[in-house]
Amino acid sequence: MTGPAIDEPWTHTREAIAVYDDYLGGHRRLPSLAGLDAREISAWFGERQVLDRVSLDMKAGRVTALIGPSGCGKSTFLRILNRMHELIPGATLAGEVLLDGVDIYDAARRLTDARRQVGMVFQKPNPFPAMSIYDNVVAGLKLTGRRAGRAEKDALVEECLTKAGLWREVADRLRQPGGALSGGQQQRLCIARSLAVRPRVLLMDEPCSALDPTSTRVVEETIKELVAEVTIVIVTHNMQQAQRVSDHCAFFLAEQGQPGYIVEHGPTDAMFHAPQDPRTSDYVNGRFG
């Protein structure tokens, strides 16, 4: 099999091709659910330490919410989970991130492989604005390093837009630019684009913070449906949202000038109604942060 030239700084991997071949061959085999286990993660920007030995087991098939006041390292932790932290000049880290038991930082593993398996949706919807809705979804195909035929792409676009809860709204205008959609629709388009490479984990960094309440609810419904096939880790400042969408919650905190750490984590219901630590109680009840 030969892969096409790829015009992004991604390279194709045998594994990515194999997974996608299964799909394209008509024998759709979803990658099995995978958990992420972060162990003793510390992080620095230059000399400044911003995370101190954070451990968190994000179980397969669950939504894990990361909550905590601004600046305590939630986004940094999330970026470490798919090797985006190392793209920042001067950024370093220690610890392990196991995806189904295998360290994504293992020297033998490709960076691009980790990024394909652990997708990311950002705070601000970032579709390619001039590119059509259709092409936005298939843009991720380049990750797999192979060309797909028209019928295959059509099926993928419909499937991913359906999963992202957008298909019915855009089915008759797939050739219109992604930038012409509403903010909430753009965010669901970004979710569809992420799904097209069949990630095993989807990281979401405040995915609804730029959306109105109605769009937020639609994205939340999408999250709840997606978790049946992709493990989700979400950063949110919205405590109602954490309660609505997550199964498990981790509360991050950083004292003045100190690196962030996890105060407590556990089932969402317990974190909100019977937290072990008074600081968790104060935070989830809006007494600080």
Ligand SMILES: Nc1ncnc2c1ncn2[C@@H]1O[C@H](COP(=O)(O)OP(=O)(O)OP(=O)(O)O)[C@@H](O)[C@H]1O
């Ligand atoms: N690129 C960077 N260079 C230097 N310091 C950074 C960088 N990004 C984040 N930081 C610092 O790292 C610490 C953790 O930031 P981070 O964005 O991870 O926190 P957060 O909990 O996600 O905050 P928020 O909820 O406001 O998004 C902060 O003190 C921040 O100033």
